[in-house]
Amino acid sequence: MSSEEVSSISDWLWLNSWWLLLPFIMLLVVAAFIVAFVLLLYMISPLISPKPLKLNGAHVVVTGGSSGIGKCIAIECYKHGAFITLVARDESKLLQAKKEIENFAINDKQVVLCISVDVSKDYRQVESVIKQAQEKLGPVDMLVNCAGSALSAKFEEVEVDRFRKLMEVNYLGSVYPTRAVITTMKERRMGRIMFVSSQAGQLGLFGYTAYSPSKFALRGLAESLQMEMKPYNIYVTVAYPPDTDTPGLAEENKLKPLETKLISETSGVCQPDQVAKIFVKDTVQGNFSSSVGPDGYMLSALTCGMSPVTSITEGLQQIVTMGLFRTIALFYLGSFDSIVRRCMIQREQQSRAAEKKE
Numbered sequence: 001m002s003s004e005e006v007s008s009i010s011d012w013l014w015l016n017s018w019w020l021l022l023p024f025i026m027l028l029v030v031a032a033f034i035v036a037f038v039l040l041l042y043m044i045s046p047l048i049s050p051k052p053l054k055l056n057g058a059h060v061v062v063t064g065g066s067s068g069i070g071k072c073i074a075i076e077c078y079k080h081g082a083f084i085t086l087v088a089r090d091e092s093k094l095l096q097a098k099k100e101i102e103n104f105a106i107n108d109k110q111v112v113l114c115i116s117v118d119v120s121k122d123y124r125q126v127e128s129v130i131k132q133a134q135e136k137l138g139p140v141d142m143l144v145n146c147a148g149s150a151l152s153a154k155f156e157e158v159e160v161d162r163f164r165k166l167m168e169v170n171y172l173g174s175v176y177p178t179r180a181v182i183t184t185m186k187e188r189r190m191g192r193i194m195f196v197s198s199q200a201g202q203l204g205l206f207g208y209t210a211y212s213p214s215k216f217a218l219r220g221l222a223e224s225l226q227m228e229m230k231p232y233n234i235y236v237t238v239a240y241p242p243d244t245d246t247p248g249l250a251e252e253n254k255l256k257p258l259e260t261k262l263i264s265e266t267s268g269v270c271q272p273d274q275v276a277k278i279f280v281k282d283t284v285q286g287n288f289s290s291s292v293g294p295d296g297y298m299l300s301a302l303t304c305g306m307s308p309v310t311s312i313t314e315g316l317q318q319i320v321t322m323g324l325f326r327t328i329a330l331f332y333l334g335s336f337d338s339i340v341r342r343c344m345i346q347r348e349q350q351s352r353a354a355e356k357k358e
């Protein structure tokens with residue numbers, strides 16, 4: 001047999017017996033499908049939406065519920081038939097808010113309970129008042145951590161004490177009530193926890209060196225807590241309000257530097273009842289983040305990082321918009337920098353003019 005003949009026989013075999021490989025090819029295809037399916041399950045599993053919480057008859061605790069955004073959140077829940085516990089320090093403000101909220105009753109069984117306590121000081125005290133509230137109105141279905149305070153001033157003008165105080169009220173004041181309700185929620189395998197952060201908890205701005213960190217901290221707490229609580233069917237929401245027309249904002253505005261005023265104008269001022277409506281809806285649905293308006297939407301998509309997602313559309317929107325929103329953000333940052341520079345030049349000119357007069 002010549003070598004030419006051998007090669008033509010092997011060619012013939014290769015051309016006509018490729019089907020011998022068919023089982024292997026099929027095995028490979030099946031394996032690829034299994035891998036793809038498992039990957040898909042992994043991608044989809046965090047995207048499964050939770051079942052919405054029924055507010056009718058639910059017990060909702062609102063810290064900071066005697067004023068501003070907290071009061072509007074309490075009203076919104078009450079309008080849906082919830083039982084409310086308001087937590088704040090000042091008793092007369094609490095009673096005033098209770099009266100106001102009771103105007104929105106939808107049945108004659110609904111109750112508004114008031115509790116006076118400082119949420120940021122002594123954990124034992126917070127734990128005991130939550131226990132009292134649970135004895136009266138049943139286990140807490142939804143906790144809204146809204147007690148807080150703001151401060152806007154230049155870094156070197158903030159009293160050193162205020163850095164700790166803001167961390168205490170805005171951060172620890174949210175940890176303590178959460179810690180006090182979580183065991184019962186885990187046992188019941190249900191619950192919602194809202195943390196009221198701020199747009200200033202998504203980006204750092206001129207004037208918020210003491211305030212922003214205390215609001216950023218809530219995001220870290222919320223992400224960690226959500227991962228622990230998801231198997232217990234407890235959902236955590238971080239709300240990011242823009243400037244909102246409340247007594248708290250009026251107080252903050254008294255000291256606000258011009259730079260902060262001009263930068264914040266980008267986002268405008270919202271009404272507390274509208275903000276509250278959005279936050280309650282997102283918390284009931286179990287969405288991880290809740291934002292207001294187009295700026296709020298862009299900021300949340302841009303700063304989503306490793307935060308959990310609760311729907312396929314939310315995940316897809318983040319993937320598609322990330323680059324575009326970063327581009328827009330660079331323009332915003334440029335305009336903020338120029339506001340800060342112009343204010344500095346203006347100040348220097350003013351002080352020089354004042355010196356000349358003297």
Ligand SMILES: NC(=O)C1=CN([C@@H]2O[C@H](COP(=O)(O)OP(=O)(O)OC[C@H]3O[C@@H](n4cnc5c(N)ncnc54)[C@H](OP(=O)(O)O)[C@@H]3O)[C@@H](O)[C@H]2O)C=CC1
Nearest residue numbers: 064066067068069088089090118119148198243244246248
């Ligand atoms: N308004 C705004 O522009 C924005 C507000 N936010 C955040 O929203 C939340 C509510 O703000 P807003 O409605 O403006 O605030 P308000 O000042 O109007 O209300 C604050 C509420 O928190 C209570 N509170 C404050 N400190 C404590 C404490 N140590 N223990 C218990 N209760 C306390 C107050 O009652 P009392 O003083 O009687 O204790 C009051 O009920 C805050 O966390 C704020 O940082 C975020 C972004 C924008």
Ligand SMILES: CCCCCCCCCCCCCCCC(=O)[C@@H](N)CO
Nearest residue numbers: 150198199200242243264267295298329
């Ligand atoms: C794509 C990128 C979009 C970027 C948009 C940026 C908008 C910045 C506006 C920030 C406003 C800060 C509000 C803080 C309110 C607050 O927490 C205090 N008022 C509390 O009292």
